[in-house]
Amino acid sequence: MSINPSLLAELRRVVGPQGYLDQAADVEPYLVDHRKLYRGATPLVLRPDSTEQVSAIMRLCNEARVGVVPVGGNTSYCGGATPSEDGSQIVLSLARMRRVRSVDPLNYTMIAEAGCVLAEVQAAAASADRLFPMSLGSEGSCQLGGNLSTNAGGTAVLRYGMMRDLILGLEVVLPDGRVLDGLKPLRKDNTGYDLRDLFMGAEGTLGVITAAACKLFSRPASSVTALVGITDPKHAVSLLSRLRSFTGDAVSTFELIPRLALELVLEFVPNTANPLDGRHDWYVLLEIGMGRQDESLRGAIEAELANALEEGQIVDAAIAASESQREMFWRLRETIPEAQRRIGASIKHDVSVTTSELPQFIIEASQLVRSISPTGRIVSYGHLGDGNLHFNVSRPVDQDDESFLRLAPNINRAVHDLIARYGGSISAEHGIGRLKREELVRYKQPVALDVMRAIKQALDPNGIMNPGKVL
Ligand code: 2HG
Ligand code: ZN
Numbered sequence: 325m326s327i328n329p330s331l332l333a334e335l336r337r338v339v340g341p342q343g344y345l346d347q348a349a350d351v352e353p354y355l356v357d358h359r360k361l362y363r364g365a366t367p368l369v370l371r372p373d374s375t376e377q378v379s380a381i382m383r384l385c386n387e388a389r390v391g392v393v394p395v396g397g398n399t400s401y402c403g404g405a406t407p408s409e410d411g412s413q414i415v416l417s418l419a420r421m422r423r424v425r426s427v428d429p430l431n432y433t434m435i436a437e438a439g440c441v442l443a444e445v446q447a448a449a450a451s452a453d454r455l456f457p458m459s460l461g462s463e464g465s466c467q468l469g470g471n472l473s474t475n476a477g478g479t480a481v482l483r484y485g486m487m488r489d490l491i492l493g494l495e496v497v498l499p500d501g502r503v504l505d506g507l508k509p510l511r512k513d514n515t516g517y518d519l520r521d522l523f524m525g526a527e528g529t530l531g532v533i534t535a536a537a538c539k540l541f542s543r544p545a546s547s548v549t550a551l552v553g554i555t556d557p558k559h560a561v562s563l564l565s566r567l568r569s570f571t572g573d574a575v576s577t578f579e580l581i582p583r584l585a586l587e588l589v590l591e592f593v594p595n596t597a598n599p600l601d602g603r604h605d606w607y608v609l610l611e612i613g614m615g616r617q618d619e620s621l622r623g624a625i626e627a628e629l630a631n632a633l634e635e636g637q638i639v640d641a642a643i644a645a646s647e648s649q650r651e652m653f654w655r656l657r658e659t660i661p662e663a664q665r666r667i668g669a670s671i672k673h674d675v676s677v678t679t680s681e682l683p684q685f686i687i688e689a690s691q692l693v694r695s696i697s698p699t700g701r702i703v704s705y706g707h708l709g710d711g712n713l714h715f716n717v718s719r720p721v722d723q724d725d726e727s728f729l730r731l732a733p734n735i736n737r738a739v740h741d742l743i744a745r746y747g748g749s750i751s752a753e754h755g756i757g758r759l760k761r762e763e764l765v766r767y768k769q770p771v772a773l774d775v776m777r778a779i780k781q782a783l784d785p786n787g788i789m790n791p792g793k794v795l
Pocket of ligand 1: 461658660661672706714716
């Protein structure tokens with residue numbers, strides 16, 4: 325099904341010569357998702373530079389019933405920003421809408437456009453001596469709009485929450501081109517349904533987010549980053565609870581790392597070294613930040629970790645002694661996905677349970693996986709403080725990618741059924757996209773699905789917003 329050439333011409337006119345790509349080589353990067361699971365086609369990638377242009381685009385596409393696929397930095401995991409294979413959808417990149425419209429340090433807020441790279445948003449906050457706490461591995465290329473649309477998580481959720489918790493209001497272009505201006509940077513606005521939350525996590529299926537009023541925080545004046553060796557995830561859970569109460573909830577990061585993940589990073593990622601002498605079955609990367617300057621923080625955490633060591637809760641610990649060492653500790657965690665890619669295909673699960681149940685879940689899920697793939701290499705790491713595990717399985721050393729991936733349906737079913745028994749989530753932070761649509765139908769409560777479909781029908785009756793994703 326091809327798009328009417330006169331519509332394409334009209335769309336090009338709306339955005340002007342700088343605002344579109346239609347040559348094969350230029351369009352190519354928009355056709356494949358980050359994990360290379362999908363390859364789509366499109367005659368046109370639009371790159372508007374204003375909300376008015378987005379509005380005009382949506383109006384035209386809605387009238388013509390042409391699907392629109394919004395894309396940010398294209399770093400998502402579920403194919404949510406890749407057009408369909410038949411070339412019947414246009415791609416809408418927000419990359420040129422990258423202005424920070426305003427920063428109000430006294431109100432602790434900032435208004436930024438969807439195309440801002442996350443690192444730019446963080447930097448704009450820092451230059452006003454504030455913190456925008458959303459932080460994740462792809463922050464140098466992912467965009468605010470994608471973070472909003474997928475309700476991104478990352479490594480500071482424990483303290484600051486997910487994207488939904490960091491936003492006060494949104495500007496959204498609806499499928500019919502109308503602009504929903506909810507950009508008020510107010511902390512209290514109790515005037516009916518929460519429209520803002522509808523669009524976060526909707527993965528572009530209800531409208532196009534063009535700007536957001538973001539919450540800012542005080543920058544931690546003192547912080548401690550540590551890598552801790554442990555024998556069992558259950559000790560990690562109790563250590564987290566210990567440190568939360570010891571610091572008055574100042575733990576911002578608490579990431580579980582299995583030995584295999586650390587070894588892969590040390591093998592494949594340059595400028596990494598293990599700060600601990602011994603080899604341990606599990607590690608935790610943790611960070612604690614205090615709002616006020618506190619010279620004694622490091623000593624206090626050191627002493628508390630020594631107590632934990634004495635009680636057998638942990639077996640080793642190293643505290644970063646400099647900023648460069650801190651960055652290296654972080655590299656040990658953030659490059660796990662990249663290091664895991666180096667050992668071949670992997671079957672991924674982005675799941676959550678309660679933090680307290682997470683250790684038992686790891687045991688049971690690992691047993692299930694071993695019954696299907698006895699030598700599959702389990703790399704289960706992630707945001708323990710949020711109960712969110714990336715329960716990934718890499719192919720065995722002596723198996724090829726293709727035959728291993730044939731096990732994916734069985735392994736997915738076993739792990740997701742287990743998650744259902746735990747009352748957990750089959751997608752804790754990576755969303756649904758195209759990849760998990762069937763899983764969503766299988767595991768989401770039918771009443772919840774009905775409500776979701778009703779909302780979709782009400783806002784996008786012609787089904788032009790990111791068709792084929794989520795629902
Ligand atoms: C992370 O926490 C990301 O590093 C990626 O969410 C997880 O690759 C993965 O499975
Ligand atoms: Zn993650």
